[in-house]
Amino acid sequence: MVDFTLTPRDEELVNLAREDAAISRKYARYYDQHHELLEPVELPEAKERPDPYALLQEDATGTSGPVVTQSLLHLEYPDVRLRRDSNRFLGTKIIAYAGTAEQVERFGHLLLSIAITEPGAGSDPRAMVGSARYDEAADEWVLNGEKIYCSGFGEAAGAVVMLRGAPDEHGVRPFYSFVVEKGSPGLQVIGQVDKMGMRAWDTADFVLQDCRVPSVNKLNADFKRTLMVFNGSRAMVTAFGLKTARNMLEMVHDNLLKDGNAIDYGRGRNGRSAVHDRVIALEAWHDATKLLILHAKWSEQKQGVTDEGTMVEAAMAKAMGGMAARRITQECMDLLGPLALMEEFLAEKWFRDARIFDIFEGAGEINRLIIARWLLDYSSKDLN
Ligand SMILES: Cc1cc2nc3c(=O)[nH]c(=O)nc-3n(C[C@H](O)[C@H](O)[C@H](O)COP(=O)(O)OP(=O)(O)OC[C@H]3O[C@@H](n4cnc5c(N)ncnc54)[C@H](O)[C@@H]3O)c2cc1C
Incomplete structure (x- = not known):
């Protein structure tokens, strides 16, 4: 039986998020008109106010649970965020469920976006042409491809990037996912995309040109596990x-x-x-x-x-x-x-x-x- 009644603690956190959204609304038009700017890490008003996401993460006691109550906060999504929240980064979430202990240790704390879409491959990622080749001598992977519309990439430390390997014996190119950190040789950030709406939403393009990453950056995440x-x-x-x-x-x-x-x-x-x-x-x-x-x-x-x-x-x-x-x-x-x-x-x-x-x-x-x-x-x- 599902009970949709909010607990008093849920109500408290939701009210905080609702008030945050009302406070930050005055910045909405500015960031809509200045879409070359990313939302600031924190608006001035954030300093005096508790962060409902952080409060929930610290202690979910008395709420409807960490996942459900977080979604109640998402339902109060503001035009401009009072402060950025780190728990939206999808690449980071992939590390949490698909990373080895070593990968969690190395990359788990990083803000990582997810980069799947390419100019000819959006709804159908199987059309992707970006490639990954293993260089055995160097124990590195060599990555090539163009990734577009990557959410959060302006702010992120890098991305979990999905690419295709060499064809197997049936001629099928497998899907692999890699952590690519900013600053990796061969990664070129193109910059923010101009959009019709959600202009404060960080969305960037980048290119991988013989970009080399160590073998530890390859995740145990095929197509299904990444998606x-x-x-x-x-x-x-x-x-x-x-x-x-x-x-x-x-x-x-x-x-x-x-x-x-x-x-x-x-x-x-x-x-x-x-x-x-x-x-x-x-x-x-x-x-x-x-x-x-x-x-x-x-x-x-x-x-x-x-x-x-x-x-x-x-x-x-x-x-x-x-x-x-x-x-x-x-x-x-x-x-x-x-x-x-x-x-x-x-x-x-x-x-x-x-x-x-x-x-x-x-x-x-x-x-x-x-x-x-x-x-x-x-x-x-x-x-x-
Ligand atoms: C602001 C923004 C942020 C984004 N963030 C990310 C991100 O973080 N990471 C990432 O990898 N990508 C991201 N994307 C890319 C997004 O996921 C793709 O734009 C989306 O998957 C659609 O792909 P497409 O643009 O190539 O459109 P297309 O795939 O060309 O689709 C065009 C239209 O055709 C329809 N269509 C396609 N295939 C079928 C079918 N088989 N049957 C019926 N209808 C179909 C679609 O529904 C759509 O209406 C982002 C895009 C935007 C605009």
Whole structure:
């Protein structure tokens, strides 16, 4: 039986995160317009305030558990973070579950992004051409490839990079993952990508040209084991996207209130205006997505991030959430009318921001394929 009641400690931490988001909102437009800048490590206001993520990490007693309560904090995702949080780095998470004791010791403390996408390989990583060759004499791997849209790479110490080795006896090129630290010979950072939305989101490209890394940097993580990290992060980014949608819904509500046109939820459908009906339908989408996120995180907390059930639940949350973020923000643009397009407000920014949540970490179509394969017991070869 799943109980979605928040504990008093959950409430406390969520309120802190909510207040943080309200405080940092005044910086939202600045970082939207200055997307060449990364968010600062800390905004001035952070100094006087406790960090809810750190408090949870230190002691999860009295909460709904470290994973579930963290997702409640993700649901309060701000336009600009009051302080950067290190627990979002997917490469670091891969080290935690796939690294040997030596690798955990060497790399476990580093902020590491994940670099899979290449110019011709996004939704289908199997199309990747980046290569890895073992140099036995030097006991090093020689890496070549171009990696794009790498989240967090501007701030990170490096990335876990997925590449393909030489063909085996069946002509199949295996997938390997390596830790590539900044400063490695042959790693060239291209820089930040200009984006339509989520402009404060650190996203960088880089090139590997005969980049050499010691053999200890090769992880015991093939295609499946590397991509497992998304079982945890899909619901997390969905929570970020849902917050963007909720910002829009709150703006619509404020506007209705201002016009003396507050929604009366007690009225039946026939007694409501079409506008109120639309808002209520959007709120239902929002709430259903939130429950899916919490259910996925509950499953992760119980069964672990590598569990197949967790994988499917995360894909469900992401498929639904990507669509919800798009649909809610789009319809709120309609409901807000001209206000939606005024720079004085953030609606048009949230509308732009929402789009990415149905693209990265598996676009909606890809997450629906994952769900369908599981339901129908098809392999990725059968259904792609
Ligand atoms: C801000 C940002 C941050 C990112 N962060 C990272 C990161 O940290 N690490 C990383 O490796 N990558 C990252 N990415 C890359 C992201 O994961 C890819 O953009 C995404 O996987 C989509 O790939 P693509 O852009 O090549 O689009 P495509 O794969 O070309 O997809 C285009 C469209 O076709 C649809 N489509 C594709 N294949 C199918 C199919 N088989 N059936 C039905 N429809 C299909 C897709 O759903 C999509 O709508 C990031 C991207 C952005 C924009």
